[in-house]
Amino acid sequence: MNQIRNIVILTGAGVSAESGIDTFRDGGGLWEKHRVEDVATPEAFARDPELVLRFYDMRREAIQTRQPNAAHHALARLDAEWRGELLIVTQNVDDLHERAGASRVLHMHGEHLNAWCTACDVRSPWTGPLLDRPPCPECGEAALRPDVVWFGEMPYGMEEIFAALRDADLFVSIGTSGAVYPAAGFVRNARDLGAATLELNLEPSQGTGWFDEARHGPATEVVPAWVDELLARQ
Numbered sequence: 001m002n003q004i005r006n007i008v009i010l011t012g013a014g015v016s017a018e019s020g021i022d023t024f025r026d027g028g029g030l031w032e033k034h035r036v037e038d039v040a041t042p043e044a045f046a047r048d049p050e051l052v053l054r055f056y057d058m059r060r061e062a063i064q065t066r067q068p069n070a071a072h073h074a075l076a077r078l079d080a081e082w083r084g085e086l087l088i089v090t091q092n093v094d095d096l097h098e099r100a101g102a103s104r105v106l107h108m109h110g111e112h113l114n115a116w117c118t119a120c121d122v123r124s125p126w127t128g129p130l131l132d133r134p135p136c137p138e139c140g141e142a143a144l145r146p147d148v149v150w151f152g153e154m155p156y157g158m159e160e161i162f163a164a165l166r167d168a169d170l171f172v173s174i175g176t177s178g179a180v181y182p183a184a185g186f187v188r189n190a191r192d193l194g195a196a197t198l199e200l201n202l203e204p205s206q207g208t209g210w211f212d213e214a215r216h217g218p219a220t221e222v223v224p225a226w227v228d229e230l231l232a233r234q
């Protein structure tokens, strides 16, 4: 492999699964007994805000009881020790990358531990419930919603992500299904722009064929092994 300096890593649900965080994909389209279209779309929020807020209050509470696993810790070590550019683009809305110590993290689908005020557009750190319609810390309006990108909404940070992909020597996809765009298209962008590509996933994903190399196994095993290898070559 050529000299690697700039790395973009995309992480998905497979990284947090071994920390006990499930997604709607685990339950055959159901998420904690809810259909995705009933809790994770702007239309659902307009139709039944209490159901949606209660659902996210439950998720927000649950993730605070979970702990980062060996995959999060390995990526945090890479973040700390890698001397080139690095961007961890995560589809996960938990804060386990940060709690493991990583700082170069971009949450393209938002964060459970933020509330977004639809009145003043300010995002505030948030750990408690939203169901009781608390006032926005910034403007005082009772207009907070989960700061999570719902189906049908635009992911965050796309310009920054594509800028990083343009400069990347290596693109690594970890624990993602390869099914949800635009993230599923990153590997093709990276390839077109000349980066080497690697998939680390529990099993071959829908996009496996697009990668130069794929390694399959639990994230807590394949990710630390890959990070060790990469740092040894630095």
Ligand SMILES: [Zn+2]
Pocket (backbone or CB within 6 Å): 117, 118, 119, 120, 121, 122, 136, 137, 138, 139, 140, 141
């Ligand atoms: Zn506000």
